[in-house]
Amino acid sequence: MARPDSTNGNRRVVVTGCGWITPLGDDLDGVWKRLLRGDSGVSPTELFDASTFPTTFSAQVKGFDLRRYLGDEAAARHRDVSRNTGFALAAAQMAWKDAGLDAFSGLDRTAVGIYLGGGEGPIDFDNFVAAAVAAWDRQAAGGRGDLDARRWAEVAEQRLTAVRELEQDPNMAAGHIACQFGVEGPAFNTLTACAASTQAIGEAACLIRRGDADVVISGGTHSMIHPFGTTGFNRLTALSTRNDSCLTASRPFDRTRDGFVLGEGAGILILEELEHARRRGARCRCEIRGYGSTADAFRITDIHEDGRGGIAAMRLALEDAGLRPQDIDYISAHGTGTEENDKIESLAIMKLFGEHAYKVPISSIKSMMGHLIAAAGAVELITCILAIRDNILPPTTNYQTPDPNCPLDYVPNQARPARVDACLSNSFGFGGQNDTLIVTRIT
């Protein structure tokens, strides 16, 4: 593919390292093999007692221990981190090493940035609840009950701690990563719900293109597998409730889909300016070629019924990449397994891609590792990069019953060898956030 004119001489951005912590494991190739095999990371929820919740299962990261990734000394320094920050540090450590930056001494650290789509840390649940319950005055407000703020302050001051409160802030993963890797450049965290890490990587690429950084640690991290996270999604009726068959509960694009499966984890990528990477002899895994971002401006709960925002994000990403729809070899769908998302995402692809919509393979790895919320886009982009490397597409598992509203090729149940030079990855978030990235083989 020729260099597009649309980049106007902007600097090119490549991916030189990847790392992830997922419900299917942590090493790059091990998780990839499991995805190609169609394994499921879903099981009954063990992180808290969800046995009476409408949804009793999730896709959890099991046996996570930060020491395995950072060593005892560094892990001790970061010992107070919340779960999502731990995931981010571990994934960043693997990505940093994958990029060869652990063995490179010539880095200008003021030109190394961070741009994460990092979620908030889980609330200090037991202590938070204890204070709230202790301060509830049933007799107040004419028997309706009210919070006794004095009592709450007394109990909360005793039970909550400064460190656990601070570590919940969504910018803390970036703060810890900066210290772990000695990074001094621009640092951002975005939290645009389920689109966050795709948006983060897109904006990170913009930082490098413009020259605000040469290297950016980007991606996302999140864990909402906690009582309030599950409560929030259950109240929205967004989660699958197939409690008797959780392994096959995540069914993107299948007619029997009934919601997404909550997952957790992190995906971190090292983005680098192409010449910077070449000068230090780094292996370039692929190029970040296009980015599009839009807002539906429609409703906080529903996607625009015409797929307006998703179409615009994909179209802008194609324009940014200087590519046509027929140049795209694979679409990594947002594909959550909710009735609305999968229908409208399919519609958007059909409207934008025309005839090619029926030829381009589309899949959703959320069928296997659930929905990592803010981290989902980063993990999915890493699978696109591996698909390009190995010329093989991960499947959409649990796909049995076609849906007339989703009439495209979703790579059902079996991984598929295919020539893959260009992948498009979608992430859509509550409130009408639409973000699309395009990655290509480096030519």
Place this chain on the structure above:
Amino acid sequence: MSTRRVVITGVGLATPIGIGAGAVWNSLLENRSGVRRISAFDPERFRCQVGGEIEGLSAGQYVPKAYRKSTKVMARDIEIAVAAAYEAARDAGLKTRCLIERGETEGPPNFDPTRLGVNIGAGLICADLTELAGALAASTDEAGRFDIRRWGAEGMNNLTPLWLLKFLPNMLSCHVTIVHDAQAPSNTITCSEASSHLAVGEAFRTISRGAADICLCGGAESKLNPMGLMRQQLLGRLTTSGNDRPQDACRPFDAARDGTVIGEGGGLLVLEDLEHARARGARIYGEVTGFGASCNACSWHEPHPEGRPLALAVRKALADAGLQPGDVDLITTFGTGIPAQDASEAAGLRAALGDRAAEVPALAIKGAVGNSGAGSGAIDLAVAALCLHHQMIPPSRNVTRPDPACGLQLVAGGPRKAEIDALVSVAYALGGGQNAALVFRRLEV
């Protein structure tokens, strides 16, 4: 590379000293304070009992009639952002969906909605404690202890189905995109107190590279709830000497400073491509010419003693603007009144600006408005735009004995006329390590 110039064409504010640019500006000139004993809840058992409260704000006043029912799912932070967006769009003369549907202007829009972006800094929004506590208390066992099985089975049903959406940080920008029909990139920066500057910086880049023509950008947050106040108390950031004198409690860069006060508030700027602004005859407050960001590689919870990350952000912003330290005519500081944070900030400014740091007038407004987290920087930036526009610097409230160790020239007492061609505004996360600086200039005609 695209090099479109970006100007400020609107200012929207919702703060404890007023709603709207004119009201806030007048309060600042008169040295008024919006800090008082907290009335939103009973603060008696908190160590610091004062804060900056906005009076009489409800989002229903700032949206089209058909959207009023959506205000039920807006946390206070969202309401503040929605108010600021209305004020900003109106101030800029933008005929947005909101203003058209409210009958305040005739359609059609005087811009392309697919080219209007939003970038709003937001905090970690606390769930409504009263709503949540009531629901949790309904799931206790006979001994009065919370029982998660009861919660899962029935207790959670006491929460409204849309409960989660009240507190997602991106809902500030999402409601704003819907209310004003903004379909270009919409981002939500969550880097605590650095959020607004990062959001405005990113919006500057977004317009500059051509991904949008106009952006509503800034931030909003309310820390004025029991959890917000408790977090700051636990982190040791609050003054405890000012409960009897709320208006004097927060003293940025003053020798007697001993902590900050919480607040609620925010602001949105309208940034616009210069040619687009000229074509529609918009009033221009000034130009955004520089942005720099950095982070602290030494600590995620303490300020850098020499202010090194902040100095780097300022240097980058000045270089981006093509300016030297000697060109700076005003510094709008972040000054929270927290002893070590103010000292670090001053050290960073001295490191970046050299001798100029001690000569150039500086402004610190948190003595009047308190610290509203992710919304704070946007208030500073909006005020900076107003300083540029009026060629005037309002006084920094409560700086009565400037700390000589800080070495800054804070304007105090009353307003000062000034020739301001270029100003630098800074912000940093009190925890997390992110720093950012922006340069605004008077538009050369």
